[in-house]
Amino acid sequence: MMVAATERRRQVLMAGIGTALILVMGTVLFFGFRLATQTRTSISALQTASTLQTYPETIAQQLNSLRDRLEVRAYSGQALSELQASVKHVNANLRQLEASGDADGPQLSRAQLMWRQYQPVLEPVVNFTGQPYLDSDTAGSSLSSEGRRHYAEVKRAQLFANENARPLQTQLASLATALQRSSSDAATRLRTLLLAGVLAALVLAIAAGYFQLTRERQERAAREAQEQTRYILKSVREGFFLLDADHRIGSVWSEALTHMFSRTDFAGLSFEDLLKDLVPMATLTTAVKYVKLLWGERAHENLMKSINPLGQLEITRDNGHGAKETRYLQFDFHRVMGPQGIKHVLCSVSDITSNVLLARELQDSQDNANAQMDMMIGMMHVDPLQLTSFLDTTETSIKLVNTILREPARADAEFRKKLAGLFRELHSIKGEASALNLTSVASRVHVMEDMVSECKKRPELSGNDFLPLVLKLDELLAHLRGVREMATRLSVLKDSLPAATPAAGAAAPTPQSARAPAGRAPPGRAPGGRAAAAGSLNDLSPTLQSMATRLAQDHNKQFRLSVVGLADVPPPYASTIKDCLIQMLRNAAVHGIEAPDVRRNLAKQDVGVVKVEFRKTPGGYELVFEDDGAGITPQNLKAAAVRKRLVTEEAAGRMDTRAAMALIFAPGFSTQEGVSMDAGRGVGMDVVARSVATLGGKIGVSTHPGKFTRFRVVLPGADSDSAAVA
Amino acid sequence: MSTNPKPNAKKSFKLMIVDDSNIMRRRIERSQQFEELQVVGTAGNGLEALELFKKTDPDVVTMDLTMPQMDGIECIGRLVTLKPAVRILVISALADKATAVEAMEKGANGFLNKPFTDRQLNEAIAELLC
Numbered sequence: 001m002m003v004a005a006t007e008r009r010r011q012v013l014m015a016g017i018g019t020a021l022i023l024v025m026g027t028v029l030f031f032g033f034r035l036a037t038q039t040r041t042s043i044s045a046l047q048t049a050s051t052l053q054t055y056p057e058t059i060a061q062q063l064n065s066l067r068d069r070l071e072v073r074a075y076s077g078q079a080l081s082e083l084q085a086s087v088k089h090v091n092a093n094l095r096q097l098e099a100s101g102d103a104d105g106p107q108l109s110r111a112q113l114m115w116r117q118y119q120p121v122l123e124p125v126v127n128f129t130g131q132p133y134l135d136s137d138t139a140g141s142s143l144s145s146e147g148r149r150h151y152a153e154v155k156r157a158q159l160f161a162n163e164n165a166r167p168l169q170t171q172l173a174s175l176a177t178a179l180q181r182s183s184s185d186a187a188t189r190l191r192t193l194l195l196a197g198v199l200a201a202l203v204l205a206i207a208a209g210y211f212q213l214t215r216e217r218q219e220r221a222a223r224e225a226q227e228q229t230r231y232i233l234k235s236v237r238e239g240f241f242l243l244d245a246d247h248r249i250g251s252v253w254s255e256a257l258t259h260m261f262s263r264t265d266f267a268g269l270s271f272e273d274l275l276k277d278l279v280p281m282a283t284l285t286t287a288v289k290y291v292k293l294l295w296g297e298r299a300h301e302n303l304m305k306s307i308n309p310l311g312q313l314e315i316t317r318d319n320g321h322g323a324k325e326t327r328y329l330q331f332d333f334h335r336v337m338g339p340q341g342i343k344h345v346l347c348s349v350s351d352i353t354s355n356v357l358l359a360r361e362l363q364d365s366q367d368n369a370n371a372q373m374d375m376m377i378g379m380m381h382v383d384p385l386q387l388t389s390f391l392d393t394t395e396t397s398i399k400l401v402n403t404i405l406r407e408p409a410r411a412d413a414e415f416r417k418k419l420a421g422l423f424r425e426l427h428s429i430k431g432e433a434s435a436l437n438l439t440s441v442a443s444r445v446h447v448m449e450d451m452v453s454e455c456k457k458r459p460e461l462s463g464n465d466f467l468p469l470v471l472k473l474d475e476l477l478a479h480l481r482g483v484r485e486m487a488t489r490l491s492v493l494k495d496s497l498p499a500a501t502p503a504a505g506a507a508a509p510t511p512q513s514a515r516a517p518a519g520r521a522p523p524g525r526a527p528g529g530r531a532a533a534a535g536s537l538n539d540l541s542p543t544l545q546s547m548a549t550r551l552a553q554d555h556n557k558q559f560r561l562s563v564v565g566l567a568d569v570p571p572p573y574a575s576t577i578k579d580c581l582i583q584m585l586r587n588a589a590v591h592g593i594e595a596p597d598v599r600r601n602l603a604k605q606d607v608g609v610v611k612v613e614f615r616k617t618p619g620g621y622e623l624v625f626e627d628d629g630a631g632i633t634p635q636n637l638k639a640a641a642v643r644k645r646l647v648t649e650e651a652a653g654r655m656d657t658r659a660a661m662a663l664i665f666a667p668g669f670s671t672q673e674g675v676s677m678d679a680g681r682g683v684g685m686d687v688v689a690r691s692v693a694t695l696g697g698k699i700g701v702s703t704h705p706g707k708f709t710r711f712r713v714v715l716p717g718a719d720s721d722s723a724a725v726a
Numbered sequence: 727m728s729t730n731p732k733p734n735a736k737k738s739f740k741l742m743i744v745d746d747s748n749i750m751r752r753r754i755e756r757s758q759q760f761e762e763l764q765v766v767g768t769a770g771n772g773l774e775a776l777e778l779f780k781k782t783d784p785d786v787v788t789m790d791l792t793m794p795q796m797d798g799i800e801c802i803g804r805l806v807t808l809k810p811a812v813r814i815l816v817i818s819a820l821a822d823k824a825t826a827v828e829a830m831e832k833g834a835n836g837f838l839n840k841p842f843t844d845r846q847l848n849e850a851i852a853e854l855l856c
Binding site: 282283286289290292293298299300302303306307308309311 | 823824826827828830831833835836837853
């Protein structure tokens, strides 16, 4: 902009100099011509005046000669003719001087006046045309009467001329002198004019030269600046371009853009076309709206910066080898203001892919470290024997999963059967891991459950759909090996420690009634409690307490868990009872117990109560699980079943309360809308019901909406020596 | 919807607060520290806001986006149609940039994310008034 203004100024100056030069030359030529003409006429007049000076004397002599001739009666014609010629010449020259106007007026007037005084005496002489002589043989030649008159006139003229010739001559000399002076003045003026013209032209030429020199210097500087701009635009790593009011890219942009967008046709390209094939439609629409907003002055720049939707734009582009790659670009926009408001919008684009990936890597690494730490802390609270038991069971389950995966299948129905089996095994592993607070294992299995769910949704299944699951299973196995290794190390560490907590370990009895205000650290078994654990492999209390604490934290609930009689669970029922309790506790935490503020509004205690009681009955055993939560309404169960498309709306309408309550044990049922680690998949209660049925038992549920839900499991008497079922 | 029956004539700008949360409405009213702002009314949804707007003709509006009956984005469009010179500060928990751009396109003049501090609120209002 500054360069353009300077250039305009320079052009105006050059035009001024050119005009001045033309004016000077014109003036010099015009006045020079006039002066030269004046000089020429002055010189001519001077010559005339000089010639005239001689004539008064000549006329006097011619008159003398004419008189002499007349006196001697000689031929006077020749003398008269010469006189006539002289008089005519003087008349003509005086007229010429008067006409030229160059002669000094008074001088010429005086000369003319003096000459006019000649006229009365000269006119009769020069106008004489008669015969001056009379010739007779006797008297010879004598003057005729005309001749005598003529003689008298000549004599008078001769006397007058002799008397006035010198004054007239002097006057004509003065006239000549005046003309010479005038001519000389004109010549001096002409010289001065020419000199001034040359000087002015010289000054203007110097000025023009100076400006030309300046211009060349400026042009050189501009060329250098242009060159430098080109270098900058070529080597800068950010993409720069200007957008005009039509949101089109200007003719100058930085080279980096060509790498970022794999194209070169930026000039005139609209911003929308630039992003069109790279981003989803919704993003494109937002981006275009945003750029449009930049042209309005409603929002100031800081606000616009804060709502920039292109701060981290994910684009998919061709990597040049036929494959697609994802890059992350950061767009920044700055308004370029002109005198009439926003003139352009400067856009800078940076490729922040490496930053984004690094940030993700750091986040993953942080998550991993946290998971490891959680796992370690979780493991420290887990009974080593329970942990070993879990790892052994899980290994068996995974072998089963592997067997399921290896089963040959061709038909879609067979694949779906495989998926169902896989899902149940995974869910079982997740339940155990959650109960032991092994979140790293539980979350991995949760991801696998997600993958199985995705597979279920596909219209057609093939063997290839199972490949990602196999890979994930390998990862899970590797992780379990890590857990086992860490468990071994922890065990060694605990053994090597001095017996700092023997009292805690030895004194910790099997808690018959553990009360754990949820949200606090699990108060279960002390970390060093190997000795205590040795005698109670089947005691689930600490595991349940630990799980209750985690569930409460995860779901922002508060409840106390009261456990009675679990130490009396016969070994054949231990596994089933454990599965039942884990599932019921999850259901209670997720569906049953209300959030503290909800409970307060319902005039309930903030902290809910979950009771577990196992006891021997005359006919066998009885497990009662009860929570004082929201209870279950048949309407909710029916609505959820319709949503899950387990039953039709008509069928749901026909269901009585009993049938509706039975939906709890239907495969795939859940009232939870979303899927979380603990609920929502509709797997669990159907497995529980089936396990109980396998043992010859029964499961029932009773509930009062807003007050409680109670599950009752009845099992037949068992042979405590038969541990094979566990 | 509530209106202030005695608007102070000394104040040079009338403020209307639109938010479906009563707590948030009170919070904004209490936290704004501008003498030249006179709260002329509060509304709990877009429809109430429109009605109140026609009655009180405010100069400045704080607008929530997620509200029942009529959301903030639609309400902004209607308010700007009624009075193009009105200045609207969107105060929303919807933090995505697309929503902000949408609101600005409809005619909002500022955007503030929930939760916010008193200082952030007053800075946002100050930018709106200048």
